[in-house]
Amino acid sequence: MTVKPNETQAIHDETRQLATRAKSASRGLSIAETDVKNAVLLRAAAALRGPQGDLVVAANLRDVARAEASGLAPAMLERLRLDRARLDQVAEGVEEVASLPDPVGQVVEERRLANGLRVSRSRAPLGLIGMIYESRPNVTADAAALCIKSGNACLLRGGKEAFESNRAIAEIIRTALRAESLNEDCVALLPTTDRRATLAMIGLAGIVDLVIPRGGESLIRFVAENARVPVIQHYKGVCHVYVDGDADLAMALKIAINAKTHRPSVCNAMETLLVDRACADVFIPQVVAAMKERDVRVIGDAITQGLAEVEPATHETFDTEHLALVMGLKVVDGVSGAIAHIAVHGSNHTEAIVTEDAAKGERFVREVDASLVLINASTRFNDGHQLGLGAEIGISTTKLHAYGAMGLAELCTLKWVGRGAGQVRS
Numbered sequence: 001m002t003v004k005p006n007e008t009q010a011i012h013d014e015t016r017q018l019a020t021r022a023k024s025a026s027r028g029l030s031i032a033e034t035d036v037k038n039a040v041l042l043r044a045a046a047a048l049r050g051p052q053g054d055l056v057v058a059a060n061l062r063d064v065a066r067a068e069a070s071g072l073a074p075a076m077l078e079r080l081r082l083d084r085a086r087l088d089q090v091a092e093g094v095e096e097v098a099s100l101p102d103p104v105g106q107v108v109e110e111r112r113l114a115n116g117l118r119v120s121r122s123r124a125p126l127g128l129i130g131m132i133y134e135s136r137p138n139v140t141a142d143a144a145a146l147c148i149k150s151g152n153a154c155l156l157r158g159g160k161e162a163f164e165s166n167r168a169i170a171e172i173i174r175t176a177l178r179a180e181s182l183n184e185d186c187v188a189l190l191p192t193t194d195r196r197a198t199l200a201m202i203g204l205a206g207i208v209d210l211v212i213p214r215g216g217e218s219l220i221r222f223v224a225e226n227a228r229v230p231v232i233q234h235y236k237g238v239c240h241v242y243v244d245g246d247a248d249l250a251m252a253l254k255i256a257i258n259a260k261t262h263r264p265s266v267c268n269a270m271e272t273l274l275v276d277r278a279c280a281d282v283f284i285p286q287v288v289a290a291m292k293e294r295d296v297r298v299i300g301d302a303i304t305q306g307l308a309e310v311e312p313a314t315h316e317t318f319d320t321e322h323l324a325l326v327m328g329l330k331v332v333d334g335v336s337g338a339i340a341h342i343a344v345h346g347s348n349h350t351e352a353i354v355t356e357d358a359a360k361g362e363r364f365v366r367e368v369d370a371s372l373v374l375i376n377a378s379t380r381f382n383d384g385h386q387l388g389l390g391a392e393i394g395i396s397t398t399k400l401h402a403y404g405a406m407g408l409a410e411l412c413t414l415k416w417v418g419r420g421a422g423q424v425r426s
Contacts, residue, residue, distance in 0.1 A: 008196055015200035018188050019155050019207045023128045025183035026153035030125045034102040036180055041098035041145055043176040048091040048141070052172050057084055059164035060137060067161045075265040075323045079135040080162055090138045090169075093391035097145040100390050103408040104151045118419040123412035125151035127209035130201055131393070132157045132223055134215030137165035142391035143212075144173045144187045150411040153186040155208065157201060159215070160193035202227040212406075214394045217321070232406070233398040236321040237267030237349040239379045242338035242364070244355035245278030249286070251376065252354040256287055258378040259352070261294050265323045267395065268350050268382040272318055272328035274338045277303075280331045284308050288329070296325045303331040318345045335360045339367050346370060348397040350382040371397055371404030 029037075047053065060082040067080055082090075103123045110120040129152050133139045140156060147154040158166035166189060174184040190197050202211050205228045212232045213223040224231050241259050243252040259270035275283055280303065288298050288308035299317050300310035310329060317328045318341070332338045335353070342351055352374040353364040361375040372382040382405060384392020389407025396402045402410035 011192065011194055011196045012200040014192075015190065015197050016204060016207070018185075018190065019128065019130075019201065019204050021185040022153040022155050022188040023207050025185040026125070026127050026151075028183055029148065029153055029186045030104070030127075030151040032151065032182060034104075036182065037102070037149055037151075038098040040148055040173075040176045040180045040182060041094050043179055044141070044145070044173045045091040045094040045098070047172045047176065048087055048094065048169075052168075053084070053087050053091070056087060056137075056165060056168040056172070057082065059168040060162075063137075063162050063165050070161075072161055076135045076161065078265045080137070080165075082137050082165055086138070090141045093138075093385060094141055094145045096385070097149050097390040097408070100149065100408060102149065103412050106409075108414065115423050116421060117423045120417050120419075121414045122417060123409065124415040126411060126413055128153045128155060128207060129393075129411065130155045130157070130204075130208045130211040130229070132198060132201070132211065132213045132215070132219065134159040134219060135161055136214075137162040137169060139214060140166045140169040140189070141173070143393050144170070145391055146393045146408060146411055148173075148177075148186065150408045152411055153188070155188050155190070155201060157190045157198055158193070163193055198223070199226060202229060202231075205229050212394050231398075232394060232396045232402065234267070234349075234395050235397065236347050237269070237395075238271050238319065238321050238345060238347040239268060239350040239352075239382075240272045240274055240338070240342055240346065241270050241352045241354065241379060242274040242332070242335070242342075243276060243279065243283055244335060244338075244353060244357065244360055245276040246357040246360065247276075247279065247354040248356055249279065249283050252283065253287055253290060255352070255354055255376070255378050257290055257294065259380055260291065260296060260327050261325065262378070262380050264325050266380075267321070267323075268379050269323070270327070270352075270379050271320065271322055272330060272345070274330055274332050274341060275304075276335075276338075277331050277333055280304075280307060284329070284331070291327060294325070296327050298327050298329055300329040301331060304329045321347070335364060339364065342368055342370075348399075349395065350374070350379040352377060352379050371395060 106123045131143045170189040173187050177184045208229045213220045217236045284307040298310040350372045351368045351370040365373045384405040392405045
């Protein structure tokens with residue numbers, strides 16, 4: 001396809017103008033009173049539950065129909081669908097953000113120096129946050145709600161498959177901002193899904209303060225490799241559950257089933273089940289049978305193949321984020337073997353151990369590098385809502401400046417403040 005230079009320049013100019021307006025609007029939002037920000041969110045949530053929400057559902061039906069006709073993958077279609085029940089959950093998430101403490105101005109550290117100067121660190125908005133995401137239209141509401149509450153403007157670039165849904169949700173939130181006398185440009189949705197607009201957006205150093213890509217590994221790599229602004233990365237979720245020889249096997253079975261089948265298309269679903277050699281003979285036939293009853297394809301290593309009927313694993317099996325009812329299964333030599341496997345194949349997302357041995361559990365927590373490490377619980381808990389953050393804006397696996405589920409606090413920076421009485425430096 002031939003790209004016209006003037007067309008590319010027009011897309012870049014439009015993106016810059018939209019971002020510049022959003023950045024300017026962020027200054028008013030950064031000093032808005034908590035009650036005003038909450039009023040915006042509650043007004044938006046009420047609209048999502050009311051007749052305007054019906055318009056969102058209708059827009060989503062059109063998006064889904066086009067996506068099905070274009071052959072969108074089942075996992076992506078599942079993320080795209082937004083019926084009335086899911087929209088009510090989106091509204092509930094917005095309401096929960098409104099109920100949370102305002103992070104802006106929170107003092108996290110304070111002390112008095114020998115010269116009498118009082119210094120502290122308090123939370124302050126980042127400014128303009130760019131969100132680039134695929135399929136999930138609920139991200140439009142989640143991102144906008146979290147950004148508004150944390151005093152940040154947001155520049156949103158959703159996927160083409162959810163364009164009408166995203167536009168309908170964004171308009172509801174912009175209307176709520178206007179109704180509370182805040183600048184509607186605090187929430188800006190790019191009017192195109194052209195990749196050239198994405199390139200323009202992630203190149204706006206000095207205007208966009210942070211970009212958060214949320215979607216498939218290829219999208220995140222594209223953003224990380226081309227951005228000129230800071231990026232929060234989350235490449236994939238290759239999450240593990242390790243069943244220790246000292247585990248309650250009934251509990252382990254329940255956790256494994258939940259971690260794999262509760263919602264297999266999301267990033268905190270279990271992709272590989274690791275089983276201690278000490279309990280493999282008993283546990284593997286049980287878990288394979290249970291998974292097959294739930295239509296899960298089980299792909300196992302050589303030892304597993306000798307214990308149950310499973311598909312043979314390849315060198316790619318244990319590095320794959322399936323996002324479907326597919327599961328890797330591997331026997332390891334105790335907690336040391338599990339930790340070693342995760343160190344090679346994990347993605348710093350979510351890891352869980354099932355054990356009745358407290359010392360082993362604490363060792364797993366200490367030695368496994370992941371944004372959330374769990375003892376005797378499903379990987380599905382790595383979620384902002386489940387962790388009490390309200391709707392999350394994403395899960396960071398990059399450690400700087402945030403690690404794990406990103407809620408309100410993670411959308412702020414820390415600002416030093418000094419209060420003196422004439423001190424000068426000698």
